[in-house]
Amino acid sequence: MPVPLSPQKALREWKLYLFIVPSLLLVATFAYFPAASAIYHSFFDWQGGDNKQLIGLANFERALGDSVLWGSFKTVSILIVFNLFKMIPSILMAVLIHRLKSDRAQYLYRVLLVVPMIVPGLVTLFIWKFFFDPNLGVLNKVLDFTGLKTLLVHLDGLFGWGVFFENAPIGWLSQPELILPSLFIWGFPWIGTVGVLIYLAGLQSIGQEVYEAAELDGVGPFKKFLYIELPLILTQVRLSLILLIIGTLQGYGLQLLLLGDAGGPGGRGMVPGLWMYNRAFIAGEFGYACAIGMILFVFILCLTYVNNKYVRVDK
Amino acid sequence: MSALKDAVGSHRQKDWSKHLVLLAFILIELFPFYMMLQVSFKDNASFIQNPWAPSPPFRVTETYQAPDGQPLVKERDATWGEVLSGSPKGHPADPAYQGGELRFDLGVYKVQNWGFGLKLIGPYIANTVFVAVSGTVASLFFAILGAYFFARYKMPLSGVLWGAFMLLMLLPGVANIVPLFTLLKDLSLLNTLWALIIVGVAGGQVFNLFVLRNFIEDLPKDLFEAAEMDGASHFKQIIHVVIPMSGPIIGTLAILSFLSKWNDFLLPLIILRDKELFTLGVGLIYLDGEYVKQWGQIMAAYFIASIPLIIIFLFCMRLFVRGLSAGAIKG
Numbered sequence: 202m203p204v205p206l207s208p209q210k211a212l213r214e215w216k217l218y219l220f221i222v223p224s225l226l227l228v229a230t231f232a233y234f235p236a237a238s239a240i241y242h243s244f245f246d247w248q249g250g251d252n253k254q255l256i257g258l259a260n261f262e263r264a265l266g267d268s269v270l271w272g273s274f275k276t277v278s279i280l281i282v283f284n285l286f287k288m289i290p291s292i293l294m295a296v297l298i299h300r301l302k303s304d305r306a307q308y309l310y311r312v313l314l315v316v317p318m319i320v321p322g323l324v325t326l327f328i329w330k331f332f333f334d335p336n337l338g339v340l341n342k343v344l345d346f347t348g349l350k351t352l353l354v355h356l357d358g359l360f361g362w363g364v365f366f367e368n369a370p371i372g373w374l375s376q377p378e379l380i381l382p383s384l385f386i387w388g389f390p391w392i393g394t395v396g397v398l399i400y401l402a403g404l405q406s407i408g409q410e411v412y413e414a415a416e417l418d419g420v421g422p423f424k425k426f427l428y429i430e431l432p433l434i435l436t437q438v439r440l441s442l443i444l445l446i447i448g449t450l451q452g453y454g455l456q457l458l459l460l461g462d463a464g465g466p467g468g469r470g471m472v473p474g475l476w477m478y479n480r481a482f483i484a485g486e487f488g489y490a491c492a493i494g495m496i497l498f499v500f501i502l503c504l505t506y507v508n509n510k511y512v513r514v515d516k
Numbered sequence: 517m518s519a520l521k522d523a524v525g526s527h528r529q530k531d532w533s534k535h536l537v538l539l540a541f542i543l544i545e546l547f548p549f550y551m552m553l554q555v556s557f558k559d560n561a562s563f564i565q566n567p568w569a570p571s572p573p574f575r576v577t578e579t580y581q582a583p584d585g586q587p588l589v590k591e592r593d594a595t596w597g598e599v600l601s602g603s604p605k606g607h608p609a610d611p612a613y614q615g616g617e618l619r620f621d622l623g624v625y626k627v628q629n630w631g632f633g634l635k636l637i638g639p640y641i642a643n644t645v646f647v648a649v650s651g652t653v654a655s656l657f658f659a660i661l662g663a664y665f666f667a668r669y670k671m672p673l674s675g676v677l678w679g680a681f682m683l684l685m686l687l688p689g690v691a692n693i694v695p696l697f698t699l700l701k702d703l704s705l706l707n708t709l710w711a712l713i714i715v716g717v718a719g720g721q722v723f724n725l726f727v728l729r730n731f732i733e734d735l736p737k738d739l740f741e742a743a744e745m746d747g748a749s750h751f752k753q754i755i756h757v758v759i760p761m762s763g764p765i766i767g768t769l770a771i772l773s774f775l776s777k778w779n780d781f782l783l784p785l786i787i788l789r790d791k792e793l794f795t796l797g798v799g800l801i802y803l804d805g806e807y808v809k810q811w812g813q814i815m816a817a818y819f820i821a822s823i824p825l826i827i828i829f830l831f832c833m834r835l836f837v838r839g840l841s842a843g844a845i846k847g
Binding site for chain 1: 531534535537538541542544545546548549551552563564567658659661662664665666667668669670671672674677680681684686687688689690691692693694695696697698699701714715717718719721722725733737750775778779781782786796797800801804811818821822825826828829833
């Protein structure tokens with residue numbers, strides 16, 4: 202714990218304040234100032250230049266009636282549901298690694314897990330984009346090779362989706378109906394390195410005696426997961442759940458690179474962050490973009506509040 | 517010992533089934549990496565002919581009877597089937613086909629892709645190394661100073677200041693990017709690498725301060741007192757006590773900070789206009805936007821973009837694994 206100082210001594214140590222000045226200045230200029238500026242400018246009609254006009258709540262009124270914005274909230278909710286589902290493989294993998302008997306194998310798998318992290322995120326993203334390519338892409342080749350494509354075409358005929366055709370390659374990122382399914386397949390098998398490492402850290406706290414007791418009672422592997430492992434990593438699961446929701450809500454890098462700044466064909470991949478980016482840097486409506494940012498901000502702040510109130514992270 | 521180990525998992529169930537599942541996961545996870553590596557040695561023609569496996573080191577010379585009576589020689593990469601059976605497949609349906617020959621040729625591996633890749637991406641890597649290294653060093657330097665301030669004494673106002681930093685952990689940064697852009701414009705920092713460095717340093721302060729403060733608080737107080745007895749100023753105490761004692765945590769934070777700067781693309785995309793200033797993020801996006809793509813060259817460029825991270829990984833694997841777990845706990 203830091204040593205408390207008497208005011209006299211503190212006065213003598215005034216130079217210490219110089220130590221915090223750089224950090225403070227940086228944070229004030231590049232974090233607090235932009236945040237304040239965003240709130241301020243959301244009430245203006247502003248093109249990013251010197252001219253701005255106070256228009257009160259007009260930006261927010263416009264946002265209320267903006268069908269693209271609400272459509273993007275719908276899309277992002279679907280993406281959140283997808284991402285919740287995509288948490289499962291990481292949990293499964295952490296439990297499997299934890300149950301391995303040899304410590305060396307456990308460490309080996311941890312290292313192997315980290316290996317994908319040495320590929321820059323953007324490169325992974327572009328390789329996946331390349332997988333989705335209709336003509337050269339790996340995904341279509343796999344579907345052709347395994348005969349799954351014929352199945353998809355049959356299902357299409359059955360349900361009348363009008364998406365998959367016998368003789369045409371599947372345009373994963375160019376057909377509006379396929380944008381969301383593509384975003385779902387994205388990143389298969391959905392192992393998040395960081396996620397698995399968090400869960401492993403949580404599992405590490407399970408004492409041997411718990412397993413021994415379970416063993417004596419003849420508890421099977423699935424029940425072990427349900428009654429021993431899951432409750433113990435529930436904190437971590439909840440934590441990553443809330444971080445995931447917040448991350449998905451704010452994120453738009455993936456959609457921007459994969460589908461372009463208009464959210465892809467039919468705007469099916471439009472998310473709120475991307476719409477903000479689009480309004481600011483494509484349409485030049487900086488004031489309105491700030492208002493969208495504020496709406497998003499309020500949503501996330503509420504979630505953070507709920508998180509802090511109801512989801513306790515016990516150390 | 518082994519009885520104790522056995523307690524984790526079941527006695528009856530052997531581990532091989534778990535290994536099988538885990539290996540399957542890992543293999544799929546590493547598949548993009550594999551594709552990147554093997555495609556980087558191909559040109560588009562051999563990639564279309566054989567997308568999955570590395571090419572065999574053989575080429576086929578095919579002779580055709582051209583309509584004017586002259587023999588026409590065509591060359592292509594051999595397929596694995598031809599290499600295994602030892603003879604070229606031939607084209608029985610084509611009357612002009614006269615015969616083919618299989619010969620060993622290491623030229624099927626397009627090593628020159630790597631040269632092109634390096635030319636494509638080298639300047640971007642140089643810019644990114646500059647931004648990431650100077651940003652990481654500056655970020656950690658300021659964070660150590662700040663953390664020392666909070667950890668050493670409980671100064672008047674330090675509670676308030678701490679709160680001001682921690683509040684930022686809760687605030688989402690999403691709304692910031694638009695005003696940040698105009699702020700950088702007003703500071704005439706648009707289209708400079710300095711903008712990336714400064715914003716990166718500012719963005720890293722909160723987390724680094726948080727971790728370092730906790731760490732420095734746990735250092736033994738006697739060390740500081742002894743240094744003070746010897747007349748060391750606060751700055752000297754940082755240099756001679758704090759930094760030597762917190763090597764691993766600083767290393768971990770440095771890796772996390774370097775990684776995040778290496779992967780950053782949104783801010784550079786908005787800020788940078790000149791091609792000479794592009795960092796890796798914008799550079800890769802720019803490459804992706806080209807219409808006719810030589811996948812081999814692009815994949816080689818992708819691989820080259822990963823090399824600095826691979827080097828760090830090889831040298832600091834432990835820090836890397838731990839760093840990611842630490843980053844995990846921060847969330």
